[in-house]
Amino acid sequence: THTGEKEKICxxxxxKFASNGTLRVHIRSHTGERPYQCPYCDKAFSKNDGLKMxxxxxxxxxxxxCNECNKAFSQKRGLDEHMRTHTGEKPFQCDVCDLSxxxxxxLSRHKLTHNPNRPMAECQxxxxxxxxxxxxxxHMENVHxxxxx
Numbered sequence: 001t002h003t004g005e006k007e008k009i010c011x012x013x014x015x016k017f018a019s020n021g022t023l024r025v026h027i028r029s030h031t032g033e034r035p036y037q038c039p040y041c042d043k044a045f046s047k048n049d050g051l052k053m054x055x056x057x058x059x060x061x062x063x064x065x066c067n068e069c070n071k072a073f074s075q076k077r078g079l080d081e082h083m084r085t086h087t088g089e090k091p092f093q094c095d096v097c098d099l100s101x102x103x104x105x106x107l108s109r110h111k112l113t114h115n116p117n118r119p120m121a122e123c124q125x126x127x128x129x130x131x132x133x134x135x136x137x138x139h140m141e142n143v144h145x146x147x148x149x
Contacts, residue, residue, distance in 0.1 A: 008023040012030040017023040034044035036051040040058040045051040062072035064079040090100035092107040120129040121136040130136040
């Protein structure tokens with residue numbers, strides 16, 4: 001802070017803030033206050049930005065457009081993740097086998113394959129084992145011609 005400015009301190013955790021506004025928003029993380037109400041449903045938010053992003057789920061507005069293929073997204077994060085399909089960037093690397101992934105959730109899913117105690121899905125017809133139920137389902141359709149009813 002500049003000389004003479006008082007630091008604003010959170011009464012709940014002692015964290016310091018430069019302005020009353022940022023302190024007020026932070027305090028909501030302790031109190032659970034959500035003053036920004038969605039006009040379309042019951043959801044409420046602690047920050048106005050959260051409400052703005054949520055409203056797009058109702059209005060279907062997609063202001064973030066890919067300049068490569070014109071695909072549109074309601075949130076910037078969606079566009080950022082999509083851009084990796086064009087750049088080939090895979091910033092999430094497995095620390096066990098060095099495979100890389102474009103999405104963090106794909107790395108998390110992959111890491112399960114390194115867990116020796118992971119549950120296995122087993123084909124009841126040929127006893128082949130799979131790391132995921134959806135892989136078993138594809139196997140059942142392709143190998144045994146069975147589809148889920």
